[in-house]
Amino acid sequence: MPDQSTVVNGLMQPRPLTIAHVLERAERLHAHKLVTTADVERLTYAEVADHTRRLATALDHLDVPVGARVGTFASNSRRHLELYLAVPATKRVLHSINIRLSAEHLEYIADHAEDDVVFVDRALLPRIWPSADRLPRVRYWVVLPDGSDEAIPVDPRVLDYDELVSSAPFTGSFEDAFTLADENLASGLCYTSGTTGPPKGVLYSHRSTVLHCLGTLAAGLIGICESDVVMPIVPMFHANAWGLPYGAIMAGASLVLPGASAEPAHLLRLMEAERVTVAGAVPTVWTSLVPELPSYDLSATRFLLGGGSAIAPALSETYRAVIGVPITHSWGMTEISPVGTIGGTRTRHRDATEDERVAVRAAQGQPLPLVNVRVVDVETGRELPRDGRAVGELQVAGPWVAGGYFRVDAAESFTADGWLRTGDLATLDAEGYLRLVDRIKDLIKSGGEWISSVELEAAIVSHPDVVEVAVVARPDPRWVERPVAYVVVRDGSTTTAEDLLRHITPMVAKWWLPDEFVFLDSLPKTGTGKLSKTTLRDSARIA
Known part of the structure; x- marks a missing residue:
């Protein structure tokens, strides 16, 4: 054992890693850069920072305690971004709530988190206000204007965001919050999707968030930089939009926030008009854009990030063929802030064959630093x-x-x-x-042997008429379990189960072939846009 008396500590300043620094850096170095919400509003980082400081004062005036959870029930917008910054920078905890949750799950996590205040888009009020009286810990409901005309309840607990912010004084610098804070303080709270039990809360720290933010800036991976225009299509309630908003602010990149609409024409129009260079979305969204993809100029795009579930190689290669940029695989979880690995080829693959490069791009990639x-x-x-x-x-x-x-x-x-x-x-x-x-839990054990639902899905979705597929197990008296494939095909397709069997027979073992193909108009999704295999397994058991 080394002599511990010879161990020498470094003599570096113990300044903590906090989200307040992310805001101050953007304000001081990149004040002119833009935050665009949908196609209706443009503000500079300087203006966002001013609103953020006033919001911090407003939270004080509402007597929101340090460490309290502040809920958000909102789409991707400039006001939501201000909450991303003000809440943790003032030592409170940002709890972004999945807007697609059932009332039961919504009430469970808001109560479990003990949210003190909830900020909600006006358009989303009808989804959450019926739960208000069942959430007595929530003292205020602050409505975020979003252009909608939903009725606002007349209730002393209901406040207007813009009035709250505009009436609060400018509080100056966050420097004290940055230098005096403990980097291990909680900064954000996201709940898992609850597919295997009640949703579980993942409590991020300032330190973990800033380090993850730096990970999104790592060159050769996502590599967000000052010249980028970043568009998180993935919702801001989904594991902090994969860290893209914080990464863009840290780098000084411009941000494009698409609002509530996921319509393909809306997203593609924004990407074209704002010259978006980096965007992230789940596979179902990328799939929905394919029919209209050739109609838009996406020549500014350099990096498309896919996650949440596996990206079919055929989908990624379609983007590469049409716009010259494949969808890059990533892997992560809410528990990993969420990005753990990033796919793509590296320098050693320059001399590889095209088939070899396609195989590399189909992997989930290498770990971030x-x-x-x-x-x-x-x-x-x-x-x-x-x-x-x-x-x-x-x-x-x-x-x-x-x-x-x-x-x-x-x-x-x-x-x-x-x-x-x-x-x-x-x-x-x-x-x-x-x-x-x-x-x-998705493996299928048939006759004592394992069948990979992921590999079987990849084979089926390689058929040109297949848009989406999910393979699940159906109980079988002889083989214990057998695979059933739920398939969505393109509009107007006449593809049959026999066609799909012929297509995949050369690709997989004979005993992997599904016992049945069930054709649906759409596949059920979880609140974060992933395929809900739980729903399909229930259906397969009943059938």
Whole structure:
């Protein structure tokens, strides 16, 4: 053992990593850069910073305690961005609530979080106001103007955001908050989707958020920089919009926030008009844009980020063929702030064949700096070799990875040495490329052998008429489980189950072939836009 008396500490300033610094940097260095909401409003970072400081004062006037949870029930907008900044910069906790939740789940998480104030888009009032009397801890409901004309309840608890902010004085610098804060203070709270039980709260810290923010700036990965125009299509309630708003502000990039509409023409028009360079969305959104993609000039685009569920190689390659930029895979979870890995080719792939490059782009990618990943044997917990073949549970550790859940004992979600158990089955190769095989709960065990729903879905969706597919297990008296494929095809398609069987037969083992193809107009989704396999499994069991 080394002699501990010889250990020498560094002599660097112990200034904490806090979100207040992200705001001050943007205001001082990039005050002229724009924040555009939909196609109706443009403000500079200087104006956003002014509103943010006034909002901070307004929170004080409302007697919102330090450490209190401040809920948001809102779409991607400039006002929501101001809450992203003011709430944590004043040592409160931003709780972004999924606007697609059922009333039951909404009330559960708002009550579990003990939200003190909730800020809500005017257009969304009809969804949340019926729950107001069942959430007695919420003292105020602050309405964010969004151009809608929904009736506003006459109630002393209901306040107007713009009036609240405009009447609050300008409070000057956040410098004291930055220098005096503890970087380990909670900054944000997001709840998981609750697909395997009640939603669980993931409590981010200032330190974890700032480090994740820097991860989004890492060159060769997402690499957000000052010259970018960043458009988070992924909702701001979905794990802080994958960190894209904070990353853009830190870098001094302009931001485009699309508002409440996910209509393809609206999103594509914004991307064209604002010369968006970086955008992020779930696969269902990227799929919805494909029919209209050739009609818009997206030549400014350099990076399209996909996440939430696997990006089919055919979808990514369609974008590469049409606009010259593929959709880049990522992998993460709410518990990982959320980005853990980023896909794409590297310099060593320059001499690879096109088929080899397509295969690399189909992987979930390499870990961001500071993120560690491993795969372990599900039964023994033994770490498996990084050979691209050994399949095990993916586990992850790092400074922006959750070490527990808010007010929930979930020791089973973590290993004895502190790694997060993701519930994903994956391989890692010698270069650290992650390839997801399946969720443990989504594997299909048929006749004692495993079938990967992910690989089977990739084969089916490669058919040119297939828009979306989800494969789930159906109980079977002989084989225990058999695969059933739920499929959405393009409008006007005459594709049949027999056509799909012929298409995939050369691609997968014969015993992997689905027992049935069920054609639907759309697939059920969770509140974050992911496929709801729970719903489909229930349907398959009943059928």
